[in-house]
Amino acid sequence: MTGAHRGAWQAGGVTSHRPAASLAGGARGVELYTRVTLYLFVPLEALFYVYAVVAVADSAEPLPSAGALGALLVTAVVHMGLCFWTIHVGFDEPLVDGGRPHPAMVAMLTATAVLAALALVVLPGGEGWADARSLTIGVCGAATFGALAVGFPFRRLAVAAVGLPVLVVALAALDGGLGAGTVSLAVFLYAATLFWTGTVRLSVWVLEVVRELEATREVAARLAVAEERLRISRDMHDVVGRALSAVAVKSELAAALARRGDPRAADEMDEVRTLAHDSLREVRGVVAGYRSADLATELAGARSVLRAAGIAVRVVGDVPALDPSRQEALAWVVREAVTNVVRHSHATRCRLDLDRDAAAGDVVLRVTNDGVARTADAVGAADAPGDVPRPPGGTGLAGLRERLAAVGGSLDVAAHGHEFTVTARVPSPGATA
Structure with a gap:
């Protein structure tokens, strides 16, 4: 390609050196990624309970009864399930609507209170990381605040989370074992709660921004x-x-x-x-x-339409010097091909190439996209495994062939792997039609 034929990926009116994902697909992708990420945060609660298990095993006090430990385990599992439910609900609904809290949040807070109460009664205390009781309450609290972060601002949760280190320090003081280890544990639990809550809140904020962008594009x-x-x-x-x-x-x-x-x-x-x-x-x-169709106008419109559909678009080459009838024929190819890409494909990229075939004396327009599966369906060629030279279906393509034939041109379509290409040829000035 010569310098005049170099193109650039266009996305949102800004030149980029890499193709972007479809905006519609991107919004759905961001939402899916955020949901999966935050769902995976829930099992971390069980992972951090390992510290409390180690503390119980190393404690000099007698082990709690099997029934008490079983009740604690069941409550912890229920709490994790309710955290998952709260996060799931918070993606699509407010956790507090008209002053009424959502049942998922109420159930999770109830399970938090029950788990904390069982930890106070069943688990032994201690100094610093040997305090199984404080570790359990701290992990439970961090998971609870993390789940609440899908529906509440970070600042409010950060202030409320101060209660966790205060409770840890107060329990140690009541036991007469307040020391540097307990203070450091309280600080760590508060920092872990802030990190957990902040990560969830930031992820939800990014998702909200993407949703707003998509809504703005639709408006x-x-x-x-x-x-x-x-x-x-x-x-x-x-x-x-x-x-x-x-x-x-x-x-x-x-x-x-x-x-x-x-x-x-x-x-x-x-x-x-x-x-x-x-x-x-x-x-x-x-x-x-x-x-009437003008080639330069249609190319500009193709950029706009494809960008609006969230498809990365690249236009390579310059508008050739052709008579109006041939320019209009190529303009109709651009319009029809881009319409098919937007309506009938899962394309994330589309490339429009304008070039000259010196050997044949033709001006060549190629429109290529990576949404071949459904594009092929749209023109009646979904079952063709290789090249698709001339599928029988598709009144749009038939109309394009008629327009091009009227100016001595031709139209071909082909599928290669994941790419679908529409190729139009018209004689250049001075060439024999």
Whole structure:
């Protein structure tokens, strides 16, 4: 490729050196990634309980009864399940709606209170990391605040989480074993709670931003459609409104003259007919202006449409110097091919190449996307394993072939692996059609 044929990936109006994922797909991808990540945070609670198990095993006090340990284990498992439920609910619903807390949050907080109470009664205390009771309460609290972070601001949770280190220090003081190890454990548990809560909150914030961006893109698309409708209605009003007003006045005059038997009524009706013909011609001109296709305009529109659909687009090459009929034929190829990519494929990338075939003397336009599976379905070629030279289906492609044939051109489509390519050729100036 020469310097004039170099292209750049376009995404959101900003040049990028790598293709971006589909915005719609990207938003769904970010949501899926965030959900899975935060769901995986829940089992970390069980992992951190290992420290409490080690503390119990190393304690000089007698081991709790099997029944008490079983009740503690069951409560811990229930608590993890309720944390999972709360996180799942928090993605789509407020945890507090109209002052009423969601049942998932109420159940999780109840399980937290029960687990903390059992830890106080069943587990032994100690100094620092040997305090199984404080470790269990701290891990349970960190998991609880992490689950609440899907629906509450970080600052409020950070203030509420101060209660965890305060409780650890107070328990140690009541046992008469307050020391540097206990203080360091309290600080660690608070830091771990902040990290857990902050990570969840940051992930949810990123997801909220992506959702807002997607909603903004949809609103922008609707506004663009509304603006185009207003423009068309304004143009049609300017062209048709004036003519219809004149027709109405002339018709009334002709009717009044006809009632009086005035022969001028026929002249007025002739003028009405002339106005109607002129109006029809003007309307056809307006419609033809909307329906005409310009290659440069269609390439710019393709960038905009593909970016709006979240598909990374690259346009390589310059608009060739062709007569209007051949440029319009290629413009229709761009319009139809891009429409098929947006409507019928799972494409994340689309490339439009404009080049010259020196040997054949043709201008070549190639539109390639990586959504071959459903694109092939759209043109009736989903079952073709290799090249798809000329699938029978697809009225859009048939229409393109007719347009190109009228200017001495041709159209071919092919699928290679995950890529689907539409290739249009038209004779360049001076070439034999």
